[in-house]
Amino acid sequence: AQTVTQSQPEMSVQEAETVTLSCTYDTSENNYYLFWYKQPPSRQMILVIRQEAYKQQNATENRFSVNFQKAAKSFSLKISDSQLGDTAMYFCAFMTSLIQGAQKLVFGQGTRLTINP
Amino acid sequence: DTEVTQTPKHLVMGMTNKKSLKCEQHMGHRAMYWYKQKAKKPPELMFVYSYEKLSINESVPSRFSPECPNSSLLNLHLHALQPEDSALYLCASRPHSSGVTEAFFGQGTRLTVV
Numbered sequence: 001a002q003t004v005t006q007s008q009p010e011m012s013v014q015e016a017e018t019v020t021l022s023c024t025y026d027t028s029e030n031n032y033y034l035f036w037y038k039q040p041p042s043r044q045m046i047l048v049i050r051q052e053a054y055k056q057q058n059a060t061e062n063r064f065s066v067n068f069q070k071a072a073k074s075f076s077l078k079i080s081d082s083q084l085g086d087t088a089m090y091f092c093a094f095m096t097s098l099i100q101g102a103q104k105l106v107f108g109q110g111t112r113l114t115i116n117p
Numbered sequence: 118d119t120e121v122t123q124t125p126k127h128l129v130m131g132m133t134n135k136k137s138l139k140c141e142q143h144m145g146h147r148a149m150y151w152y153k154q155k156a157k158k159p160p161e162l163m164f165v166y167s168y169e170k171l172s173i174n175e176s177v178p179s180r181f182s183p184e185c186p187n188s189s190l191l192n193l194h195l196h197a198l199q200p201e202d203s204a205l206y207l208c209a210s211r212p213h214s215s216g217v218t219e220a221f222f223g224q225g226t227r228l229t230v231v
């Protein structure tokens with residue numbers, strides 16, 4: 001079974017600083033997909049960034065980038081020039097391969113990130 | 118249209134009530150998911166539908182009964198719930214593909230069982 005671990009329950013930084021959220025996972029699969037989702041107080045889960053395991057190049061989306069270390073099974077999220085609107089719960093997620101005709105999306109425990117003015 | 122719409126947004130029900138949660142998407146997605154999320158916890162997978170057929174049931178109690186009447190609609194029927202079932206119920210959808218396609222989530226239904 002796949003597991004996702006986020007070791008930082010809470011983090012807090014000042015606006016405009018850079019922050020890195022950690023995520024490790026365990027799987028025996030070779031091809032899989034990883035995601036970072038953001039859940040603000042509005043409750044809506046919003047995709048931040050995604051990474052295919054077969055791609056060595058780290059994904060980047062504007063101020064958000066990942067450090068994907070496949071051998072170490074590590075998938076950290078870096079937020080540059082943090083903004084107040086980045087305050088949210090961040091979940092690292094793993095997409096399994098097909099199981100019984102469907103793919104599961106499994107979440108880590110989450111990191112509550114607060115950006116202070 | 119990239120929305121997953123869940124209704125109602127809030128629901129309070131007694132332990133003897135029968136109610137239903139509704140989820141709708143018009144993105145042509147053929148995989149649909151129900152998750153349960155307790156406060157300050159990650160979403161926990163309950164059910165996965167693939168092409169309108171139940172593919173995965175994560176050992177969910179029978180007081181939760183999912184239904185997928187068509188490719189756009191997913192229901193969760195609730196009966197004889199317990200107070201510990203109070204939670205945020207999230208619906209998600211994604212294309213049925215082995216490629217890297219993210220799941221789109223609704224805003225959830227906040228359920229309180231009294």
